[in-house]
Amino acid sequence: MNYFFYKNIGLEERKLELSDEFCIVWFKPTLKKLMLHSASKLRYFFWYLITLGQFEIIYVKELKTNIICHYSHIFPKTLQYPFMSKDEKHIINCHTNSKFRGKGFFPFVINQVSKKYSNKCWIISAEDNLSSQHGILKTGFKMVGRGKKTITKQYIID
Numbered sequence: 799m800n801y802f803f804y805k806n807i808g809l810e811e812r813k814l815e816l817s818d819e820f821c822i823v824w825f826k827p828t829l830k831k832l833m834l835h836s837a838s839k840l841r842y843f844f845w846y847l848i849t850l851g852q853f854e855i856i857y858v859k860e861l862k863t864n865i866i867c868h869y870s871h872i873f874p875k876t877l878q879y880p881f882m883s884k885d886e887k888h889i890i891n892c893h894t895n896s897k898f899r900g901k902g903f904f905p906f907v908i909n910q911v912s913k914k915y916s917n918k919c920w921i922i923s924a925e926d927n928l929s930s931q932h933g934i935l936k937t938g939f940k941m942v943g944r945g946k947k948t949i950t951k952q953y954i955i956d
Contacts, residue, residue, distance in 0.1 A: 799924055799925065799926075799946070799947065800924075800925040800944060800945070800946060801922050801923065801924055801925060801944065801945050801946065801947065801953065802922065802923050802924075802925060802931065802941050802943075802944055803881070803920065803922055803941065803942050803943045803944070803945055803953075803955050804920065804921045804922070804923070804934050804935075804939040804940060804941050804942065805917075805919065805920050805939060805940060805942045806912040806915075806916070806917060806918075806919045806937075806938070806939050806940075807917060807940050807942070814902065814905055814906045814909045814936075814937070815906075816858070816903075816906055817901075818861075819860060819861055819862065820858050820859065820860055820861060820867065820903075821858070821859055821861055822856065822857070822858055822859075822906075822907070822910060823856070823857040823858075823859060824854060824856055825854065825855045825856070825857060826854055827842065827845075827846055827851065827853065827854075827855065828851070829843075829846065829851075832846060833855060834855070834857060834866065834869075835857070835866050835869055845871075845873075848876055848877075849873055849874055849876060852873075852874045853871055853872060853873045853874065854871070854872040855869055855870070855871050855872075856869065856870050856871075856872065856907050856910065856911065857869045858898075858903045858906070858907060860898075865895070866895065867894065867895050867897075867898035867901075867903055868892070868893065868894040868895065868898065868903035868904065868907060869892070869893055870889055870890075870891070870892040870893075870904075870907045870908070870911070871889070871890045871891045871892075872887050872888070872889055872890075872911055872915075873887065873888045873889075873890055874886075874887060874888075875888075877952065878951055878952055878953060879920070879952075879953055880952055880953075880954070881920075881953070881954070881955050882920060883918075885918060886915075886918045886919065886920060887911070887915045887918060887919050887920070888919070888920045888921070888922075889908060889911055889919060889920070889921040890921075890922075892904055892907070892908075892930075904930070904933040905933045905934075905936040905937045908921065908933065908934060908937045908939070909937045909938075912937060912938075912939070919939075921934055921939060922953060925944075942955075943955040943956065944956050
């Protein structure tokens with residue numbers, strides 16, 4: 799499978815708003831509490847170990863119901879991303895609850911991460927994931943290359 803690599807290089811300020819019905823939560827996992835949503839504890843424990851506890855999860859929650867509408871993960875450089883420099887971040891495993899799609903949560907969250915980690919943020923999209931590519935480009939990220947995932951699960955830019 800082919801992938802597109804994007805980076806937040808020289809972004810101009812984007813006005814992406816979140817409705818008053820929702821809030822954003824920056825979550826820092828601990829060994830006692832690895833995530834706020836339901837998912838594989840084993841996977842998150844593994845992620846905690848390989849990142850030395852340095853990953854974050856950003857949630858968008860509906861205030862009225864406290865339902866998690868969207869979440870994205872921000873990872874530091876790991877062996878899986880050899881093209882990154884030590885101080886850069888990578889946005890991975892983004893998910894929007896199907897009931898809340900089309901509300902702009904994905905681009906909003908990417909934009910928030912980009913503001914926090916100015917010019918130091920990567921995101922990768924599968925070549926056939928057009929909705930992801932649209933959301934990424936909406937935030938002003940620039941495509942900087944194409945590449946593949948190796949058999950050892952490393953992402954390599956061609």
